[in-house]
Amino acid sequence: MSADQPFKSQFLQTMQERGYIHQITHPVELDEAAGKGPIAAYIGFDATASSLHVGHMIQIMMLRRLQQAGHKPIVLMGGGTTKVGDPTFKDTQRPLLTDEQIKANIDSMKVSFARFLTFGDGPTDAVMVDNADWLDKLGYVQFLRDYGVHFTINRMLTFDSVKLRLEREQPMTFLEFNYMLMQATDFLELERTHGCVLQMGGSDQWGNIINGVELIRRVDQKPSFGLTTPLLSTASGQKMGKTVGGAVWLNADMRSPYDYWQFWRNTEDADVGRFMKLFTDLSMEDIARYEAMQGADINEAKKVLANEATRMLHGEEAAHAAAEAARVAFEVGSVSGDMPTFEIPAADLEAGVVLAALATDAGLAASRGEARRLAQGGGLRVNDAAEADANRTITSADLVDGVVKLAAGKKKIVLVKPV
RNA sequence: GGGGGAAUGUCCCGAGUGGCAAAGGGGGGGGACUGUAAAUCCCCUGGCGUACGCCUUCGCAGGUUCGAGUCCUGCUUCCCCCA
Numbered sequence: 027m028s029a030d031q032p033f034k035s036q037f038l039q040t041m042q043e044r045g046y047i048h049q050i051t052h053p054v055e056l057d058e059a060a061g062k063g064p065i066a067a068y069i070g071f072d073a074t075a076s077s078l079h080v081g082h083m084i085q086i087m088m089l090r091r092l093q094q095a096g097h098k099p100i101v102l103m104g105g106g107t108t109k110v111g112d113p114t115f116k117d118t119q120r121p122l123l124t125d126e127q128i129k130a131n132i133d134s135m136k137v138s139f140a141r142f143l144t145f146g147d148g149p150t151d152a153v154m155v156d157n158a159d160w161l162d163k164l165g166y167v168q169f170l171r172d173y174g175v176h177f178t179i180n181r182m183l184t185f186d187s188v189k190l191r192l193e194r195e196q197p198m199t200f201l202e203f204n205y206m207l208m209q210a211t212d213f214l215e216l217e218r219t220h221g222c223v224l225q226m227g228g229s230d231q232w233g234n235i236i237n238g239v240e241l242i243r244r245v246d247q248k249p250s251f252g253l254t255t256p257l258l259s260t261a262s263g264q265k266m267g268k269t270v271g272g273a274v275w276l277n278a279d280m281r282s283p284y285d286y287w288q289f290w291r292n293t294e295d296a297d298v299g300r301f302m303k304l305f306t307d308l309s310m311e312d313i314a315r316y317e318a319m320q321g322a323d324i325n326e327a328k329k330v331l332a333n334e335a336t337r338m339l340h341g342e343e344a345a346h347a348a349a350e351a352a353r354v355a356f357e358v359g360s361v362s363g364d365m366p367t368f369e370i371p372a373a374d375l376e377a378g379v380v381l382a383a384l385a386t387d388a389g390l391a392a393s394r395g396e397a398r399r400l401a402q403g404g405g406l407r408v409n410d411a412a413e414a415d416a417n418r419t420i421t422s423a424d425l426v427d428g429v430v431k432l433a434a435g436k437k438k439i440v441l442v443k444p445v
Numbered sequence: 446g447g448g449g450g451a452a453u454g455u456c457c458c459g460a461g462u463g464g465c466a467a468a469g470g471g472g473g474g475g476g477a478c479u480g481u482a483a484a485u486c487c488c489c490u491g492g493c494g495u496a497c498g499c500c501u502u503c504g505c506a507g508g509u510u511c512g513a514g515u516c517c518u519g520c521u522u523c524c525c526c527c528a
Contacts, residue, residue, distance in 0.1 A: 260483095288481080295482050322480040356481055396474080399489055405475040417495060435475060 035060035037095035041253075043310060044303040046088055048229045048256040051239055056251040059223060060097065064150055067092055067224035068100035068216055070157075070209065073108040076134040077277035080289065083305055084255050088226050089152065090142045099143055099152040100222055103132045106161030107208055132156065138276040141339050153220070160215050161208060173211055176244050177237070182206070185233040206234045213238030217250055229254045258304075260294050276339060283340040284364055287348035288437065290332035298327050306334035355439060359410065361431050365441050368432075372444035375422050375430075381408065382416035388442060390434035400434055407433040 033039045033053070037060045041047050050056060059065055069085045071078070078086070089099035105128050136154060139145075143152035182188060188203065213235075216222035225235045235252035242250045274289045275281040293301055299317035302308055308316075308330075316327035329349065336345035351364035368388040370379070382397040385406060391397035394416075400406045401416035408424065409431050422444065424430045430442040 292481060295480095298482095322482090324482075325480055328480095328482080352481080391474090393492065394494090395492065396490080400475065403475045403489060405489095437481065 033057045035095075037092060037097060040091050040095060041088070044091070045300060046084070046091070046255050046304065048254045049232060049252075050254075051236065051252040052249070055249060056224065056253070059249075059251075060095070064097050065224060066098040066100055066216075066220050066222040067226055068102050068213075068220075068222050069226050070102040070104055070107075070212065071135070072104045073128045073131045073135070075275075076131045077275040077280050078135050078138050079276060080274040081258075082276070084258055085227065086139065086142050087305060088255065093143055093150060093152060096150055098150050098220075100216060100220055101139055101143070101152060101154040102212060102216065103135070103154060103156045105129070105132060105156035105158035107157060107205070128158075134277060138339070155216070155220075157208075157212050157215075161211070164211075169207075169211075173207055173214075173241065173245075176241055177207060177210075187230075187233050206237050209234040210237040210241040213250065214241050214245060217242050217246065217248065223249070224251045224253060226253045226255070229257050260297055278340060278344075282366060283336055283344040284348045284351055284366065286339065287332045287336045287345065287352060290335045291328050291352060292437075293328055293331060295324050298324060298331060302327075302331055302334075306331065306338070308334060361427065361429060361441060363441075365439050367429075367441045367443050369443050369445045372422070375420070375425075375442075375444045378419040378421040380416075381406070381413065381418050381420050384420055384442065385416070385432055385434065388432055388440045390432060390438055390440060405435050407431075 033042060035057050038047075038053075038057050067089075069089060071082065071085070089101065092099045108128055108131075132154075139152070139154065145152045145154065182203070185206065187206065213222070213225050225238055227235055232252070232254050235254065239250050239252050242248055273281075274286065276286075290301070290305075299313055302313045302316060303310070306313075316324075316330060319327050332352075333345050333349055336348055340348075347364045351362040354360050354362040355365060366389075370384070370387075381401070382391075382394040385391050385397040385400070386394050390406070391400055397406065398416040401414050404412050404414065406413055406416065408420065409426050410433070420430060420442075425444070428443065431439065432442055433439045
């Protein structure tokens with residue numbers, strides 16, 4: 027049963043031609059179900075941060091495609107599982123989040139989801155649920171009797187999430203071991219309360235998803251499905267989603283639309299087509315045209331990608347402003363008010379500020395030493411002129427059109443503005 | 446419970462005869478070349494200071510020593526073997 031044969035349902039067709047599919051549990055049956063009428067599907071999200079980031083985009087876009095195809099997306103927030111603390115990255119025992127923090131994070135993330143999904147009460151409207159609502163109520167003994175009985179240790183040990191860890195002789199706590207059970211009960215719960223028949227996620231979630239499918243089959247004797255996406259990396263093998271300056275958050279107050287636009291603008295040549303399919307609503311025909319572009323022309327395609335992606339998240343106006351700011355900065359070599367700005371008291375500037383300190387405060391370097399090294403390497407520029415001496419003083423005499431333009435490298439630009 | 450091993454630059458891996466701000470990678474930053482791409486090459490990568498320099502780092506706490514990542518003692522955590 028290969029996924030190579032063409033799908034009949036619009037949803038799976040789209041998913042396949044746009045490159046979202048890595049594995050499906052029962053492709054033919056799922057295709058049938060999706061072809062018959064609206065189905066409900068869900069994806070789970072952690073509530074550890076106050077914003078989603080670019081790494082979540084593929085999941086968000088899947089829910090969007092689902093809704094576009096006339097189905098019902100369910101956003102599952104891990105309010106319950108977050109309370110336990112995701113043990114996967116446990117190097118330092120991170121401080122556990124309080125209920126209030128989790129609640130705030132969920133609210134904050136919802137803003138981003140709302141840009142991509144239509145929430146409401148209709149049959150194909152998206153809904154958001156929180157697994158704390160049912161996980162919190164589970165009693166230990168009840169949990170073991172109701173669900174634990176359906177899982178054998180023998181089988182659990184065969185899952186990659188467990189097996190790999192044991193093979194590397196790394197410790198795995200009982201808590202982590204139980205994680206897959208919790209996720210399986212999430213699926214069962216949503217199947218019962220929302221008629222959810224499909225769970226989607228990254229390829230690393232395959233094992234967890236399978237468990238949910240199994241649990242539903244055993245407990246409720248109903249079919250359900252799982253679908254995973256390929257692991258996203260850039261054409262040159264880098265992890266997707268990293269840039270100069272850390273995580274690319276979706277919330278505008280954590281990462282400016284200008285930065286978001288830049289993130290997409292800096293896509294590698296070989297990724298443009300793939301990313302357009304995954305992260306924009308452009309038609310396959312349009313994308314094919316952009317993909318055909320060669321050499322420097324492909325930069326036009328990258329701008330389109332950046333425009334489309336930014337428009338969906340931040341709106342037409344912000345996308346426009348970001349594109350314009352980029353044009354002014356890179357093609358004209360001037361400045362624009364939409365670039366990141368750092369405000370400094372006018373009196374301080376009047377008195378003079380050491381460049382190294384200013385660059386550090388403005389976020390271009392992590393420390394003065396780093397700013398010095400940056401300057402020595404020729405990477406620090408003041409008003410577009412390389413400045414090797416980080417000890418020089420910046421004063422109001424350096425103002426050009428009311429701002430001092432500082433740049434670290436070619437892409438990190440900050441306008442220092444006296445207030 | 447008994448025995449054996451391990452924790453290193455607060456991103457990761459990882460060398461380290463008592464003189465160590467500590468090899469080498471990866472990752473990251475910058476420069477060159479280009480097209481705000483990739484590949485390649487070069488430089489940088491603990492903090493502060495203009496600077497001879499000062500300060501803080503090798504799981505934690507003590508000790509020996511002119512001097513400790515390195516030796517000793519105790520503790521913590523983890524791994525392996527035996528029970």
